[in-house]
Amino acid sequence: MKSDWTGYSSITFDELVDGDGKPRTGNEAVFQRLADLGPALVERQRAAEAEIRSMGITFTLYTEGSSIDRAWPIDVIPRIITASEWNTISGGLIQRLKALNMFIEDVYNEQNVVNDGILPAQWLEDSANFRTECCGVHPAGGVWAHISGSDLVRDATGQMMVLEDNLRVPSGVSYMLENRQISKRVFADLFRDLDIHPLDNYTEELGKMLSKLSPRDDVEPVIALLTPGIFNSAYYEHGMLATQIGAHLVEGSDLQVVDNIVYMKTVRGLVRVDVIYRRVDDLFLDPAVFRSDSTLGAAGLMAAWRAGNVALANAPGAGVADDKVLYSYVPDFIRYYLNEEPTLPNVPTWRCMEPDHRQHVLANLDSLVCKPANESGGKGVTIGNRATEEELDHLRTEIETDPRNWIAQPILSLSTSPTLCDGIIAPRHIDLRPFVLSSDEPFVSVGGLTRVALREGSLIVNSSQGGGSKDTWIVDESVRPDRLLEHRQPGQQQVQRSGNGQNPS
Numbered sequence: 001m002k003s004d005w006t007g008y009s010s011i012t013f014d015e016l017v018d019g020d021g022k023p024r025t026g027n028e029a030v031f032q033r034l035a036d037l038g039p040a041l042v043e044r045q046r047a048a049e050a051e052i053r054s055m056g057i058t059f060t061l062y063t064e065g066s067s068i069d070r071a072w073p074i075d076v077i078p079r080i081i082t083a084s085e086w087n088t089i090s091g092g093l094i095q096r097l098k099a100l101n102m103f104i105e106d107v108y109n110e111q112n113v114v115n116d117g118i119l120p121a122q123w124l125e126d127s128a129n130f131r132t133e134c135c136g137v138h139p140a141g142g143v144w145a146h147i148s149g150s151d152l153v154r155d156a157t158g159q160m161m162v163l164e165d166n167l168r169v170p171s172g173v174s175y176m177l178e179n180r181q182i183s184k185r186v187f188a189d190l191f192r193d194l195d196i197h198p199l200d201n202y203t204e205e206l207g208k209m210l211s212k213l214s215p216r217d218d219v220e221p222v223i224a225l226l227t228p229g230i231f232n233s234a235y236y237e238h239g240m241l242a243t244q245i246g247a248h249l250v251e252g253s254d255l256q257v258v259d260n261i262v263y264m265k266t267v268r269g270l271v272r273v274d275v276i277y278r279r280v281d282d283l284f285l286d287p288a289v290f291r292s293d294s295t296l297g298a299a300g301l302m303a304a305w306r307a308g309n310v311a312l313a314n315a316p317g318a319g320v321a322d323d324k325v326l327y328s329y330v331p332d333f334i335r336y337y338l339n340e341e342p343t344l345p346n347v348p349t350w351r352c353m354e355p356d357h358r359q360h361v362l363a364n365l366d367s368l369v370c371k372p373a374n375e376s377g378g379k380g381v382t383i384g385n386r387a388t389e390e391e392l393d394h395l396r397t398e399i400e401t402d403p404r405n406w407i408a409q410p411i412l413s414l415s416t417s418p419t420l421c422d423g424i425i426a427p428r429h430i431d432l433r434p435f436v437l438s439s440d441e442p443f444v445s446v447g448g449l450t451r452v453a454l455r456e457g458s459l460i461v462n463s464s465q466g467g468g469s470k471d472t473w474i475v476d477e478s479v480r481p482d483r484l485l486e487h488r489q490p491g492q493q494q495v496q497r498s499g500n501g502q503n504p505s
Contacts, residue, residue: 011427096342100333161347167322
C-alpha cells in the first residue's frame with residue numbers, strides 16, 4: 001500500500017478502502033495499480049474527457065426553467081465489486097424481477113395478491129401507473145417488464161439494498177456501455193493485467209431477448225426502437241442501442257397500424273414490425289386509447305398488442321411496479337409468489353397513506369427523505385436535514401393533502417467511492433443501476449451504471465441534476481498485487497488525496 005493513500009478517508013462505508021485506509025479484500029490489485037499511477041491518473045481523466053467530447057456523448061441537464069446538453073460526466077476511478085458479491089447481487093435481482101413480473105401479470109388478471117390480502121385494493125386502484133386498458137392481457141411468457149434497471153445503494157454498514165425499481169422505460173444503459181469503452185481505452189494496461197469481467201455482451205443479449213418476443217416464428221423478426229425524437233434527453237441512447245441491436249429507429253409518425261398489424265413506412269412501402277422496444281411512456285403510445293393529443297405513438301398500437309400481433313417491450317402497464325408505495329411491498333411479493341426470502345432487502349419505507357406511518361413521517365420530516373410515489377430522476381425528493389423550514393412546511397401540506405402520493409425513507413449514509421475532484425481524490429456518494437433482461441433465460445449486466453454525486457456531501461446522483469458516473473468493475477478477488485509487480489510504474493509521485501476534497505495540510 002502506498003503511504004499517500006493514508007490521507008484518504010470517508011465518514012461512511014467506502015467501496016475501495018476500509019476505515020484504516022487499506023484496500024478491502026478483493027480490491028488490493030486494483031488499488032495498487034491506481035496508487036502506482038500517481039499524477040498519470042489525472043492525465044487519464046483528461047484523456048477520458050477528450051474521448052467523450054470527440055464521440056459526442058451527451059445528456060440533458062435540467063436547471064431551473066431550462067435544459068442544456070452537456071458532455072457526459074465520467075470519473076475514471078472505477079467502482080469495484082468482487083465477483084463473489086456480484087453473484088449474490090445478480091441472483092437477488094433475478095429473484096426480484098421474477099416476482100415483479102408475476103405481480104404485474106396478477107394485477108392485470110386474477111388479482112390474487114389483492115384477494116389474498118397481501119396488497120390493499122385501494123392502493124392498486126389509486127396507482128398512477130395502473131392501466132385498466134391492460135387488464136385481461138397475457139404477454140408471452142407472462143413477462144411484462146423485459147428490461148429493468150433497479151437502483152441499488154449500500155449503507156454505512158456495507159449492506160447492499162434496493163432503493164427503487166425502474167420498469168417503465170429504464171434508461172442509462174448506453175452510458176454504462178460507453179463508460180466501459182472509454183475505461184478500456186484509458187486503462188488498457190489494467191484491463192490487460194487484471195481480471196475485470198467483460199460487459200460488452202449486453203446488447204447481444206438484448207437483441208436475442210427481443211427477437212424471442214416476435215409473434216412470427218417463420219421469418220426473421222423486424223425490430224423497431226420507438227423514440228420520442230431528437231429532443232428527448234435519452235435520444236443519444238436510443239440511436240446507440242438501435243444501431244447495436246440492428247433495430248430500426250422510428251418515431252410514431254413512421255408507424256401505421258392496419259387490421260391490428262403494425263407496419264413501418266419505408267421508401268419501398270410498408271414493412272411489418274414484429275417487436276417494438278419502446279422508449280415512449282404509456283400515455284403517449286396510442287392516441288386512440290390514451291392521450292388523444294399525442295404524436296409520439298401510433299393509433300391502433302394497443303389493439304395490435306392486445307391481439308398478439310406485435311410485442312411491446314416493456315409492455316404497457318409494467319410501470320405499475322414503479323410506484324414507490326407498491327415498491328415497499330416487493331419483499332412481500334417475493335414471499336407470496338416465490339415462497340422465498342428476499343436476497344436483496346428494500347430500504348425501510350414509511351407509507352404516508354397509513355395513519356401511523358404518516359404520523360411518524362410528519363413528526364420527523366427533518367430526518368427523513370420524502371419522495372413522491374411516481375416521479376423519477378430525483379424530481380420532488382426532499383432530504384429533510386437539508387431542507388429549509390419553508391420547504392418542510394410545503395412538504396407537510398403536500399403529504400396531508402395527498403398522502404397516497406408520498407413515501408418516506410431514512411436518510412442513508414450512502415457508500416462512497418474515491419473520485420477525482422479538481423485533481424484531488426476525495427470520497428463521493430454513489431449508487432448503482434444494473435440492468436436485467438427478463439425472459440426464459442434472465443440476464444443481468446455484469447456490473448451496471450454507477451452514478452456519483454460530484455458535489456461534496458451531496459446525495460443526489462442523478463445526472464440530470466448534476467451527478468456524474470463511473471465504470472463498474474467486477475473483479476476476480478483471486479488476483480493479488482504480487483502477481484502484478486512487473487507492470488508497476490515506480491518512482492512516480494502521487495496525486496494529492498484528502499478525505500474532504502481539500503489539499504492535505
